[in-house]
Amino acid sequence: MNPANYLYLSALLFTIGASGVLIRRNAIVLFMCVELMLNAANLALVTFSRLHGNLDGQVIAFFTMVVAAAEVVVGLAIIVSVFRTRHSASVDDTNLMKQ
Amino acid sequence: MNALTSLALPAAGATSTGEAVQFWVLAVIAVAGALGMLLCRKAVHSALCLAATMLALAVCYLAQGAAFLGAVQIVVYTGAIMMLFLFVVMLVGVSTEDSVKEVLKGQRVAAAVCGVGFGILLIAGIANANLRTFTGLKSANAGGNVQGLARLIFTQYVWAFEVTGALLITAAVGAMVLTHREATSVRRSQRELAEQRVRLGQQVTPLPSPGVYARHNAVDVPALLPDGSPAETSVSSTLRARNQVREVGTGLRGKIAELEAGTSDWLGRRTPVQRTGTDVVRAAPPPGPPAPGAVTGVNGNGVNGNGAANGAVNGKASSGDEEERS
Numbered sequence: 001m002n003p004a005n006y007l008y009l010s011a012l013l014f015t016i017g018a019s020g021v022l023i024r025r026n027a028i029v030l031f032m033c034v035e036l037m038l039n040a041a042n043l044a045l046v047t048f049s050r051l052h053g054n055l056d057g058q059v060i061a062f063f064t065m066v067v068a069a070a071e072v073v074v075g076l077a078i079i080v081s082v083f084r085t086r087h088s089a090s091v092d093d094t095n096l097m098k099q
Numbered sequence: 100m101n102a103l104t105s106l107a108l109p110a111a112g113a114t115s116t117g118e119a120v121q122f123w124v125l126a127v128i129a130v131a132g133a134l135g136m137l138l139c140r141k142a143v144h145s146a147l148c149l150a151a152t153m154l155a156l157a158v159c160y161l162a163q164g165a166a167f168l169g170a171v172q173i174v175v176y177t178g179a180i181m182m183l184f185l186f187v188v189m190l191v192g193v194s195t196e197d198s199v200k201e202v203l204k205g206q207r208v209a210a211a212v213c214g215v216g217f218g219i220l221l222i223a224g225i226a227n228a229n230l231r232t233f234t235g236l237k238s239a240n241a242g243g244n245v246q247g248l249a250r251l252i253f254t255q256y257v258w259a260f261e262v263t264g265a266l267l268i269t270a271a272v273g274a275m276v277l278t279h280r281e282a283t284s285v286r287r288s289q290r291e292l293a294e295q296r297v298r299l300g301q302q303v304t305p306l307p308s309p310g311v312y313a314r315h316n317a318v319d320v321p322a323l324l325p326d327g328s329p330a331e332t333s334v335s336s337t338l339r340a341r342n343q344v345r346e347v348g349t350g351l352r353g354k355i356a357e358l359e360a361g362t363s364d365w366l367g368r369r370t371p372v373q374r375t376g377t378d379v380v381r382a383a384p385p386p387g388p389p390a391p392g393a394v395t396g397v398n399g400n401g402v403n404g405n406g407a408a409n410g411a412v413n414g415k416a417s418s419g420d421e422e423e424r425s
Contacts, residue, residue, distance in 0.1 A: 001119035004230040006159060009126045011221040013152070016133040019214030023207055028142050028188055032149045035180065036133055039156055042172075046165045053234025055244075058165050059251045065168075065175055066263045070270035072180050076187045077277035089142075089191045092202045 006047040013040035027079045027089045031072065038068045118162055125162075129155040142188045150181045164236035166244045307333040310347065319345045327355035 013036060020033030042061040049057025083089050114122075132152030136145040153176045161169035201207060239247055252260050287295075296303055307330055310322040319338050321329035334344050 001114050001116075001122060002230065003114060003163070003233050004225065004228075005122060005126075006163065007225045007230070008222060009122075009129060009159075011225055012130055012218065013133050015214055015218035015221060016130070016137055018217060019210060020137045022210030022213060023137065026142055028184065028191065029136070029145050032136055032145055032184060035176075036136065036149060036152065039153060039176070042168075043156055043159060046160050046163050046168060049165070049239075050163045050236050051230065051233040053236060053239055055236070055239050055247045055251055058168055058244075058248060059256055061165075061168055062171065062248065062252070063256075063259055063263060065171060067266065069175060069180060070266050072183060073270045073274045074277070076183060077274040080187060080190060081277050083191045 003047055003050055007044055010040045010044040010047065013037075013043070025090050025092055027082070027091050028076075030091065031075050031079070035068060035072065038064060121158070121162055125155045125158055128152070129159075142191075143185070146181060146184045146188060149184075150177050153177050153181065164240055164244065167248055302332075309333050317345065319343055321345075321347060323347060323352070323355065326359065327352045 017033045017035075017037035017040060020036070021030055024030055024033065042064055045057040045061040045064070047057075049055060049061075079089060082094060086093055088094075129152045132148045132150075132155065135148030136152070139145045139148060153172060157169045157172035157177070160166075160172055236244075295301075307322050309318045310320040310329075310333065319334060321331065321344060322333035324330050329344075329347055331339065331344075338344055
């Protein structure tokens with residue numbers, strides 16, 4: 001087996017995540033899809049680190065994890081505060097600017 | 100096409116058979132978890148599927164010589180981030196399902212087509228890359244994976260590391276600012292609340308407890324007043340607001356009304372004693388000729404066809420009286 005198979009897996013997971021962002025309407029599930037995309041990118045970075053034989057890819061994957069954690073904290077706080085005012089977690093209901 | 104050949108022929112740098120087996124098992128779990136997250140309609144199920152995917156990816160990291168990242172993936176992603184997701188799912192409403200209604204027409208089909216096209220592009224790009232050989236991390240991990248990462252983070256990437264610290268602090272403050280709510284009124288003490296209840300003439304005594312019957316003794320079952328009607332205040336106001344009060348059952352209530360009527364007949368009391376104030380706690384007008392005063396008569400006469408009902412009626416007679424006193 002060639003380690004490039006990990007890259008195919010990563011591409012597949014990224015695609016599923018991207019489709020999920022387009023298809024799903026629940027804001028929390030949208031966030032989960034974004035997390036999946038970040039994870040897929042991390043897997044690609046770790047695989048590239050192995051292909052090239054240096055640890056830079058792993059360092060960048062580590063930073064990606066930190067940024068993902070910060071993003072989730074703020075994003076979920078936004079979801080909670082939107083839910084408090086609009087009583088819905090669906091992205092279709094957040095259309096105040098349209099009305 | 101390159102992909103197929105690279106799968107079929109062991110290239111210059113091929114991994115061990117054990118890793119190949121592990122990869123195929125993990126890849127199936129990861130993709131199944133991702134698809135489950137995409138297709139489950141409940142957010143909790145999506146979160147659990149995503150946790151499975153993340154665990155599979157953590158093992159992939161470990162297999163690829165990224166021991167530190169594998170551990171961090173389990174601790175941070177499945178341990179912290181997914182639990183945060185679950186907390187918010189519980190907070191926002193665990194029973195809410197995604198709506199099936201499409202706001203934009205044909206959006207789902209278009210999104211699926213776009214996703215498939217994007218995936219084909221990505222995979223074709225990887226297949227065309229020259230990935231026959233790989234170096235491996237043996238020399239890079241010679242001094243230990245964690246030590247090697249630490250050397251890089253604290254020398255070459257130290258600026259990024261410091262900026263990351265600022266980002267984390269900002270995120271923590273941002274979460275606090277976004278979810279904080281100002282108290283709009285001063286919190287009243289227990290003493291003030293009690294004084295207010297006495298002053299306004301509201302119910303001073305504790306509210307009646309929920310009904311206890313042979314079959315149900317849950318808090319969502321209302322107690323019965325002497326005339327067989329449910330005492331609304333015996334059920335928590337939260338359950339009442341959610342319309343989750345369990346019906347006592349017309350059979351039981353009808354039986355009680357029958358007993359009451361029979362007792363009234365036997366005692367020769369045709370006109371029931373009207374008491375004032377019962378409408379406060381009564382949901383519906385009592386069925387049949389109500390004779391609240393005749394409850395003791397039921398037991399006294401040995402009409403014990405329904406012991407549970409009688410017990411409930413007697414148990415609740417006093418609470419009903421408390422209601423009316425207030």
